[in-house]
Amino acid sequence: MMVQASPPAVPKGKKALLARLVAAGGDVIAIDDAVAVLGMSRKAAVQQLSRWREQGWLSRVGPGRYVPVPLESLGKAQVLDDPWVLVPELFAPAYIGGRTAAEHWDLTEQIFTDIVVLSARRVGRKELSAHGARFLLTHVPEGHLFGLRPVWRHRTRIMVSDVPRTIVDMLALPEIGGGVQHVADCLQSYLAHPDRDDGALLEYALRLGNGAVFKRLGFLLEGNPLAGQLPREAHLRMTQGLAKLDPGAPCPKVVSRWRLRVPEHWLKRGER
Incomplete structure (x- = not known):
């Protein structure tokens, strides 16, 4: 009968310190958390966190940042x-x-x-x-x-x-x-969403300063009965020049109304 290996033991005093740190430190524990919660110097906190990491009780997620390791995860990829x-x-x-x-x-x-x-x-x-x-x-x-x-x-x-x-x-x-x-x-889901806010959408697009947003928005919504004034507002805000509907695909056709290059299979949407 095989006996399952136990997780590494933490001395009682250190275990209490670790429990206190995890309770107060939040989901991600920083060196400054250990200094404040455990009353250690920064050097001592760095050493203690590093030691708990080596023992398998903490896992490093970034410079000076750690997360507690669940017991069931010990010995596995975190x-x-x-x-x-x-x-x-x-x-x-x-x-x-x-x-x-x-x-x-x-x-x-x-x-x-x-x-x-x-x-x-x-x-x-x-x-x-x-x-x-x-x-x-x-x-x-x-x-x-x-x-x-x-x-x-x-x-x-x-x-x-x-x-x-x-x-x-x-x-x-x-x-x-x-x-x-x-x-x-x-x-399409946005048009029926309870948090739909066309005013905010248009404002955000203007602040972003990406002219392709209005071209894609108008092209995708033109003729949609749920779109309201969005296609018209998008057309009023269009910039000069051509954009691509899909930056990652060939877009050989031009929909001049929306100053947009589109793939072949999207062309019928723009032929209005």
């Missing part, structure tokens, strides 16, 4: 129950947006395994995997951190694009929306 809590620690100032926000606000029934993050922090790569989660990163100017709502996950406050801003971001960058077809589906 996977957080809710990787959203890492976003403020790893990427702030930042917010969750794109298709991840669309899923959160019930604009789509699709389930995505990655997490779209838009960050004003310079990010060296487009993707980052951490603790069982895959983050897709997009850099935005700090002045574009508007149209956001705080969402609490456990004890962590996370910023998420609100419903109109989610739509605007996906129109500006269809790749973070899961592709143009999925963006169009989310836009």
Whole structure:
């Protein structure tokens, strides 16, 4: 009969300190938390956190940032129950947006395994995997951190694009929306959404300063009986020059009314 190995023991005094730190430190524990909660010097706090990490009781998620390890996860690859809590620690100032926000606000029934993050922090790569989660990163100017709502996950406050801003971001960058077809589906859901706010949507699009937003918005909504004045308002705000409906695909046809290049299979939508 095999006997399952027990997790590493923590001395009683140290275990009480760890429990107190986890209770007070929030979902992600920083060195400053250990200094304040445990009454240690910064050097001693760094050493203690490092020691608990080596013993398997904490897991490092970023420079000077740790999360407690559930007992059932010991000896396995560390996977957080809710990787959203890492976003403020790893990427702030930042917010969750794109298709991840669309899923959160019930604009789509699709389930995505990655997490779209838009960050004003310079990010060296487009993707980052951490603790069982895959983050897709997009850099935005700090002045574009508007149209956001705080969402609490456990004890962590996370910023998420609100419903109109989610739509605007996906129109500006269809790749973070899961592709143009999925963006169009989310836009259709927006028209019946309880948080629909066309005034905010138009304001956000103007502040973002991306002329392609209005072209894509008008093209996708023209002729839709639920769209109201949005196609007209989009047409009034169009910029000069041609944009592509789908930046990631060949767009050989031009819909002159919307100053938009479109793939062949989208052409009939623009022939009005």
